[in-house]
Amino acid sequence: MATNPKPKTAERLSAAARGEIDRWTAKFPPERRRAALLAALTIVQRENGGWLTPELMEAVADYLDVPPVAVEEVATFYSLYDLAPVGRHKLYVCNSISCWLCGSERLLRHLEQRLGIKAGETTPDGRFTLKQVECLAACGGAPAMMVGGEYHENLTPEKVDTLLARLK
């Protein structure tokens, strides 16, 4: 807007985050900084305890020279980004077709019961966030779940219980 030029918000990003984003932007031509958007959001989300604030999205937009709403489009499209505070461990249960055919619904119901929360919620003790996500590209090992960047495949409720016990 002309009368209130947009403030420079990129400073909100830590030097470390900016450095890491720079490694990604270096892979693309300078006028294509936005190509690093997915990576940048992942980096910033990780640094912020697993979720993105509007301020951080705006800062990423400024840093990559992308309209803020385009960043929000990406952040709201991909299920791997969270826009509200999350627990220490994010349980991403795949809800797409292969996993669904192999019983992901049962898995999800089991988790909901064990944790006492619905998909999309966080346990009151801040330990777990349970979430349904789109195909994790692990269809061969369906049903699959991603926890903190690690894949767990061919899951059963029992296997899930063992896993939960390990996650403090």
Next chain:
Amino acid sequence: MSANEKAVVPPASDTVTIEVDGRKLQAKKGSMVIQATDAAGIYIPRFCYHAKLPIAANCRMCLVEVEKAPKPMPACATPVAEGMKVFTRSEKARESQKAVMEFLLLNHPLDCPICDQGGECPLQDQALGYGKDDSRYDEAKRVVPDKDIGPLIATFMTRCIHCTRCVRFGQELAGVMEFGALGRGEHTEIRTFLDRSVNSEISGNVIDICPVGALTSKPFQYKARPWELDHHASIAPHDCVGSNIDVQTLRGKVMRVLPRVNESINECWLSDRDRFSYEALNSEERLRVPMIRRNGQWEEVDWRTALDFTVQGLRNVVERHGPDALGALASPIATLEEFYLLAKLVRALGSNNVDHRLRQLDFSDDDRAPLYPALGLTIPELETLDAVLLIGANPRKDQPLLGLRLRKAARRGAAVMAINPLDYDFTHRLAAQVIGKPEEMYAAAAEVVKALGQMGHTAVGEASWIDALSPRPEAERIAQALMQANKKAVLLGPFALGHPQAAGLRAAAQRIAARANATLGVLAEGNSAGAWVAGCVPHRGPLGQPADRGRDTVAMLNEPRKAYLLYGVDPELDVLDGALAAKAMEAAEFVVMASSFKPSVYRSGAIGYAHVLLPLAPFAETAGSFVNTEGRVQRFEAAVKLYGEARPGWKILRVLGDLLGAAGFQYGSLDEVRAELGVPSLFKPTALEAGGAAAPLHTPLADGQLYRIAEVPLYAVDPLVRRAPALQDTADNPRPAARMNASDIKRLNLEPGAAVVVRTVMGEARLQVQTDARVPEGCVLIAAGYPETAMLGAHGPASVVRT
């Protein structure tokens, strides 16, 4: 060409022949089926496709059957191929269209009876034409909360069908992506970032392109149904584009303004200013009846009394003080005919003191001026430029639809460059830019002259001060880009025209253009071109005929006249030096105001200094012509009947002329006025004569002083837009403030929000400090055109002190 001849011309190699519903069509290679069918007048239903937007192919409404294709194909995203056979109404095509329509309507509410889009809704129409009569979906429909995205656009997001036209409009045309498609699948919503307001100066166009009632006009909300409205072709007055508009009325009242398509002027777009300024026509501030002030008392009178009173007052002054004691100032948004009659009237009284250049300060090159301020190009030609140097110009806000064309040029690779007082937020990259206060701008322009001289051209006869310059790198870059480009232009904007040394700046621009072989164009205010050709300038009669030199705006105000005739002018706000204007009016013996609005105490001191108020019909209530920046004369008729006792300006002037005993005011119609003036359909532009560039004047600043830049923002330019409530509420119209960059704020020991008093030689203003990164070092930007800042005068030294 006869049909026979046509047959023997072989199809050009860049076309292919396709067959649509059994009809053979020629189509350009690489074009889409829908483009070929549109050109041939075969209609294929669509929602997301829009001829002016990039193709998204996300609504699937345009599915057609293509021979040999296994599935129905989207006509908007299927390129034509030689011999391709397309069926738009086959069983398969119809079935697909029906199926898509059923899906599109799953979540669409059935609120057509209360929807403003009803009656002009592509979804409604196409559901009828291409849909089924029932739906198998009986589950709950989804509901999307509406958002408040500013004073211009109302949202009903449950109605959205996610065609993304509004998103693409922002991305591609407006140049600022404000809408986005957030979420995914079933949860997709069109929203702005954090639901902030939409601030584009051309945002209203999304109302037109949204194919459903999701985005509608807020000021027009629930005011009328489209089928009740009468349509009147007219021309928008607020900038030099002359956009073609459709003024829609109900029972004699303007209800809304939409664009009329004219590819060579406004395409299918409209600036928000042209779209929403109509609100002022229905303003409570409208002046309903003539008024005169007798013995210090205002009274409503009939026209006859008011006119007699006017004639008496003017006569008195002329008889006692001579004709030079009379001055006339006209608003640049008056019509060609009004300018002509006003100038004729003033001259009939023996005075040449008539001007419309209310925001100009330097008139020293008047004799060299061209016939009228012209772009020198057609508007579409702007898109084809390879290099453009903007001087004191911000087309994006000042002439939004020219800004749109320049953005297209820039996206094609044109080098757009600027010498500006502020670091304006362009919607495209600038190839080079110099930002500085007026004297800095002048110096930079002169440096470009010098740099061009150094590039193999001899520095013939340059003023020695120019020869002595050593161009800064940016000036050299500008010179180089201009020399390298093929088609190029130098454009002077409103700020350049109001520059303290406008004549010098113009002379420099003229030299740049001449040396770089570029077109020199001027983007003047409103109908300024019409004023020039009508002779509403102090040194020229109609059509540029020489006239005895009268006083220009500043000369009329610097040595106050005894009587003023103000034509559609709020002196404090329309004259750049509002303080000077106010002083002159207060000192006058007799002030006549022809105005569409009552003077409010908030806006001006007119209640105290005016003697007569004559209700003047604004553009929608009168007939007339505007001359745009290309020289194109566009006539229009009145769209609505006159408000109260307001009268068309040409009739007021005619009667005044008559009553004053001037010869030749017996016009029976506007056509007679036009015939007398001799109005072609296009005024050919003429060139500015080369002339000397005076040495730059340095404005010394005392310790602690800043240089005040007086810029007139887009929603303060004329009496109409200043009274259009929705426009006044937009983000582009913030309350005037003392805007400085962060380092100056710090240097002065102030902080954003601090209350300060700003003092200039003319007067003072109480304002708040605001950070504005666009403002150059050592300057304070304080908007002109607002009552709060009128007493500061124009550009110049100012002190900013905490209160």
